[in-house]
């Protein structure tokens with residue numbers, strides 16, 4: 282599949298400021314959802330702003346849909362919609378007029394049928410004549426998305442879409458993104474919340490100090506670094522945990538009916554087959570067995586906790602980012 286976004290050796294040195302991006306390369310395929318994680322000041326907004334043509338890079342190239350963002354910026358920008366971090370709406374304007382206005386700014390001809398479709402998909406159609414100041418926070422964010430989609434872009438950037446919003450609103454945003462995914466929109470979002478990246482993204486990138494530390498499919502990332510927790514439910518409760526099991530790191534639940542065992546999916550032998558054989562040898566009858574994959578947050582924390590395991594790219598520079606991103 283061809284990359285819809287191709288970033289090659291991008292760097293940005295702000296005048297009298299820091300090197301906000303340092304030799305960043307990445308490709309994003311059409312229809313993908315990519316989450317960019319990193320602490321404050323990592324360079325996420327700078328990266329998005331360059332791709333969107335709002336900030337001029339110091340070096341490197343960016344192609345959007347095959348168009349160079351510097352030499353062919355008009356064609357590149359048409360493909361992009363940006364939902365900014367801050368809510369910026371004209372308070373006295375109606376929802377429909379705000380969206381129409383943005384479409385006009387992109388030089389797209391009026392198309393109320395399309396805008397109706399966008400507003401309906403964002404559950405805003407019955408608010409089309411309301412002034413934006415009358416809307417709830419969640420609705421205002423959805424209006425920002427409608428504005429970003431008003432000129433039918435293929436790519437949508439969401440800069441911290443759920444910063445400072447409550448849990449219900451966050452889930453609502455996730456549903457909106459899921460709908461956009463079904464519509465085939467390519468989405469790049471920045472977030473501080475690992476949970477959010479885990480919920481939505483196909484691939485996850487981690488940025489810190491202007492460097493892209495990793496960019497991997499979410500499932501691969503979790504499979505590669507993930508730990509699993511095995512729960513063995515016993516037919517009969519145990520009086521106490523047998524010493525041989527305690528030595529192997531097993532735990533016994535308070536109700537003494539379940540054994541817990543953490544294992545690493547990276548190791549060649551997880552020891553589970555042997556463990557189950559040993560339980561049989563001890564005369565323990567197993568009622569059920571289940572496993573749980575660790576969350577991305579746990580994956581990152583395990584990266585943070587194992588300083589000697591990783592190569593230089595994921596070395597100490599990564600750890601503060603991951604730590605802060607999980608805070």
Ligand SMILES: Nc1ncnc2c1ncn2[C@@H]1O[C@H](COP(=O)(O)OP(=O)(O)OP(=O)(O)O)[C@@H](O)[C@H]1O
Pocket residue numbers: 295296297298299300301319320321322323324325326327328
């Ligand atoms: N216009 C600017 N002039 C000078 N320095 C800037 C400018 N914009 C950003 N920076 C600096 O560049 C670095 C990267 O900032 P950027 O906003 O890209 O980070 P971020 O990862 O998006 O952070 P946040 O999560 O806080 O939005 C920071 O040190 C920031 O202070």
